[in-house]
Amino acid sequence: MPEGNTIHRFARDQTRDLAGRVVRVSSPQGRFAREARRLDRKTFLEAEAYGKHLFHHWRGGLVVHMHLGMAGHFRRFRGDAPEPRPTVRMRLAVPGLTIDLIGPPTCELITENERLEVEARLGPDPLGRNAGREGLARFHAAVTRRPDRAIGDALLDQRVAAGVGNIYRIEALFLRGIHPLTPVKRLAASDVEALWKTLTTLLRRGLREGTVTVDPSESLHPLAMPERAETEEDDFYVYGAATCRRCGGRVSVFPLSGRRMYACPTCQPRRRRADRAILSR
DNA sequence: GCCGAATGCCCAA
DNA sequence: TGGGCCTTCGGCG
Numbered sequence: 001m002p003e004g005n006t007i008h009r010f011a012r013d014q015t016r017d018l019a020g021r022v023v024r025v026s027s028p029q030g031r032f033a034r035e036a037r038r039l040d041r042k043t044f045l046e047a048e049a050y051g052k053h054l055f056h057h058w059r060g061g062l063v064v065h066m067h068l069g070m071a072g073h074f075r076r077f078r079g080d081a082p083e084p085r086p087t088v089r090m091r092l093a094v095p096g097l098t099i100d101l102i103g104p105p106t107c108e109l110i111t112e113n114e115r116l117e118v119e120a121r122l123g124p125d126p127l128g129r130n131a132g133r134e135g136l137a138r139f140h141a142a143v144t145r146r147p148d149r150a151i152g153d154a155l156l157d158q159r160v161a162a163g164v165g166n167i168y169r170i171e172a173l174f175l176r177g178i179h180p181l182t183p184v185k186r187l188a189a190s191d192v193e194a195l196w197k198t199l200t201t202l203l204r205r206g207l208r209e210g211t212v213t214v215d216p217s218e219s220l221h222p223l224a225m226p227e228r229a230e231t232e233e234d235d236f237y238v239y240g241a242a243t244c245r246r247c248g249g250r251v252s253v254f255p256l257s258g259r260r261m262y263a264c265p266t267c268q269p270r271r272r273r274a275d276r277a278i279l280s281r
Numbered sequence: 282g283c284c285g286a287a288t289g290c291c292c293a294a
Numbered sequence: 295t296g297g298g299c300c301t302t303c304g305g306c307g
Contacts, residue, residue: 001288052289070289071301087301103301105290158290165288239288258295259289284306292298 002068004051004163005206008127010074011049012207014056017076017097018044024093028084035109036090038062044092051122051162055115064090065110065118072104122162126200127207139196143184151187152180153257155195164199166259167239168206172198174238179268180261186271238262 002010025039043059056064066072081098084091090101101107110118123142124135142160143151154160155169164172173180176194178187238244241251244264251262 003288006288067289069300070287071299072289073301089300105300156289167288260287282307284304286304287302290299292296294295 001070002052002073003165003168003203003206004049004125004127005203007052007054007068007163008049008207009210010054011047013076014047014099017099018092018094019046020044021094024091026084026091026093028088028091029086032090032107035064038109039064050119050128051125051158052165053118053122053162061112063110063112063115065106065108065115066101066104067106069103069105073102075100075102121159123157123159125162126196126203127163131200135200136193136196140189140192143192147185148183150181150256151178151184151195152182152261152263154184155199156257156259161196161199163203166261167236168199168202170239170262171202171237174262174264174268175202177268179265179270180256180263182271238264 021044022041023039023044024041025036027033027036039058039062042062045057045059048055048057052067054066054068056066058064077098077100079096081091081093081100084100085102087102088100089104089107092099092101124138125131126135128135139161142157143154146154152169152173155164155172156166158164169180172195175198176191178191178195237246238251239262241262243249244251244267247264247266249264249266251264253260253262255261
């Protein structure tokens with residue numbers, strides 16, 4: 001169940017594993033069989049991520065577009081691979097290494113122009129090349145396009161920020177002390193900038209660490225956090241929590257844009273109005 | 282063994 | 295807004 005950091009990590013690892021190599025391609029499940037035959041024994045050029053979308057570039061201008069949805073994932077085998085499960089949509093194999101793609105809602109052969117169309121439908125990627133000043137400007141424009149919308153809803157919209165999923169929207173709002181149901185028009189411009197920077201920091205850390213981990217010692221957030229034992233598991237501020245790690249109060253859980261939202265009503269108070277109107281920037 | 286949920290998203294109404 | 299879809303896994307009998 002990946003967010004953008006996981007997809008970018010797949011892209012990096014698969015480029016490292018397969019770039020420049022002649023690859024055997026198959027579709028044990030059968031739903032990608034015709035395309036697999038076209039790709040088989042061709043040269044893999046590069047894997048590329050944009051938000052939660054993954055692209056494989058092959059010699060000859062062929063592009064495979066993948067989206068993992070909720071249940072899709074990759075399995076990577078060193079040495080001899082086991083017989084593929086019947087659910088393997090696409091198997092990529094080079095000597096000594098096999099990568100299985102399982103359960104993706106999207107796995108299709110497209111052209112470079114179609115890839116650009118996919119990107120054009122997406123907002124700025126906090127892990128993209130232009131995540132700095134340009135990313136912030138695009139994020140601000142996309143967020144404020146609908147001033148009455150709740151910020152917690154906006155953050156899940158891939159046209160607002162590509163690659164942000166349920167966990168990162170929850171954690172970023174907690175770290176900035178913003179209630180998810182706050183209408184966008186009640187945010188200050190500084191809130192929007194801080195949210196973008198927080199998302200960028202969190203996703204970069206997730207890409208680096210390979211997990212969505214929390215480090216309370218970092219001065220990422222305005223809220224003082226208690227020290228916490230290190231764990232190897234994914235570790236969250238409020239996602240999945242019953243009580244607030246910071247104040248000890250009860251975390252409220254409610255549906256927002258069809259997903260489960262977690263927020264601390266004390267550390268993320270509702271606002272009556274913004275300090276400075278966001279739209280008058 | 283079945284059911285529901287899961288870091289997602291699309292579509293119909 | 296709700297259901298469908300992709301797959302796996304854990305909780306519950």
